[in-house]
Amino acid sequence: MSTPVIEVRDLGKCYRLGAIGATTLREEFSAQWARLRGRAGAAQPKDFWALSDIAFDVQPGEVVGLIGHNGAGKSTLLKILSRITEPTRGRAVLRGRVASLLEVGTGFHPDLSGRENIYLNGAILGMTREEIRRKFDEIVAFAEVAKFIDTPVKRYSSGMYVRLAFAVAAHLEPEILVIDEVLAVGDAAFQKKCLGKIGEVSRDAGRTVLFVSHNMGVVANLCSRAILLKDGRVLKDGPANQVVSSYIQAGAQGVGEVEWRAETPDVTSERLRLRAARIVLDGVATGDVPIDREVALEYDFEVRGARANVTSSIHLFDKQGVWVLCSGPASADLEPGRHRHRVTFPANFLNDGLYTASIFLITNVTQIQVQKREAISFCVYETGTGREEYGGAIGGCVRPRLEWRTGPVPTVEN
């Protein structure tokens, strides 16, 4: 193995809670006074370790995703590696030119023209004037703003602004590129272009990329490796798709299994009672489902008293509350006792995101006995398959794989 380009050892960052934020002189004096008089207890700031014992190496050419919940320490780590703030403990060594992109368009001045801002922004990111001059045309072409290059950027549309800002950053030639969630901006087509550029940078130029994202699809797709942070520590470090899926499972956004023990009115009628529901993947109940796997929703109910003609129905809603579909089995005469309905969603059918199902139990085709709203929810997550380099959100309630063809226009013979 070659020398790692990034070497992080025992890195820690401590914030003093209670001491954060600008104080006024008076507060400072009274705090000092309290300390002097031995009433330290009240004013003592609390230490909070935003990061502790962080250690990892990154080899040249690796694209590493940093993932974790908000507050896990991702941004703090990036800020330390970008030298914006100092660590409290430990050390990190970066070998090569580092460009960090924590925001798109840092230092853009609204009154200055696109041309002027390219120079300014490039210099802020660490390029020399000569380098910027050399790449100027390329940047303008990438941003697609050639016509407006001498217009103040405050008159740009937000899309143009973002395109220009990213274009500058994309043309840095660092050996190490540190990027924070900057791709969440811009339209889908441009995101695709940006991600393509990042992929190209790492593949062709052998550059190292450290990348923070909340978009698991992008991480799984773009990164070869991922590091999962939790409460300021490295929880997992390994191949991106494995770390991503364990992160998603740990997140457990969806509730995979529900049981209703009490006979509340929402699950009970005289004839029927809903007892439990679960999402089943490979025979195991789970709340999180990879987008490219078949998954089943099943629920158990009880027929009470006498035989009944029973059917049921599910209403599936996406996270925006859009009613995605409605489905149910053929009705059947069932003996008293427990029964189960099960429906299977094919692989590559639902979109990614959270889905919620309402369950209806019905007798004689039309008589609704039980209606359990938001009975169960589950989360479909990206695995990075079938999207090539595109990392942005893919819209729609469902995302079926349809048959597509690309070909020449057939010539018409006369």
Next chain:
Amino acid sequence: MNPGPRTETVIAPTSGWRFLNARELWAYRDLLWLMVWRDLASRYKQTVLGPLWFVVQPLVTTLVYLVFNKVARIDLGTMPPALFYLGGLLAWNYFAQTFQSTSVTLVNNAGLFGKVYFPRLIVPLSAVISNLLALAIQLATFAGFYLAYKTTAAAGTFGLGWAAVLLPLLVLQVAAFSLGVGLWIAALTAKFRDFSIVAAFMIQLWFYATPVIYPLAQVPEKWRGLVALNPMTMPVEGFRAALLGTAFPGAGLCALSVGLTLAVVASGVLVFQRIEKNFVDVI
């Protein structure tokens, strides 16, 4: 991105005080010039008069002091009062404007500093340099008045002094001093917002404590020592000596002023760098 080939960056907690990293500042020289140019280009965009404001502002101030002079009857000898005030204001305005723009370095650039690394000193340094343009324009205004007065009856009472050759050094001293004071206030303001109010107030009082609208010779003997402790006294008097041929301040005053300036700028850099390294955590 830290310019330069195959650099190795070591990130570790620094303890104690850091002085200038000259090599790094040099590596970022292009940024310094672009920042200077940004200051200049952005300041007067969308104004009608543009850089003419550099001229208007001291003229109006001078007019005010001319009226003030009629009331207060400060003895300026045979010197035309307009030239006296314009000459004194040259050094003072450069100091005041540079101080004003450097003292807000950290607070005004918090967003930028929180997102990208570059030597933070670049920003106050660029203010020091970009304010030189205003000084140059004001110097040109002064030259216009100088020539106009040379054709009047008072022509014999003033003229360029031998000290004119020292003018670049005087400018350098004012630049260094305003940077030093600005860095102090910038660092203190980052910790305690009180200092932004103190700064505005301080500059007003300081103006009257500096012989800008009165000559040092008019200060009563027993107060001279106190006025000499003000590092701005020497450059303001020196400017007038250079441009109008008044007496150049004595060697003792010069040594004291230069010594204090060096102390202020060195300590300013130290304090600024100490505050700056974890500044984004406390903003």
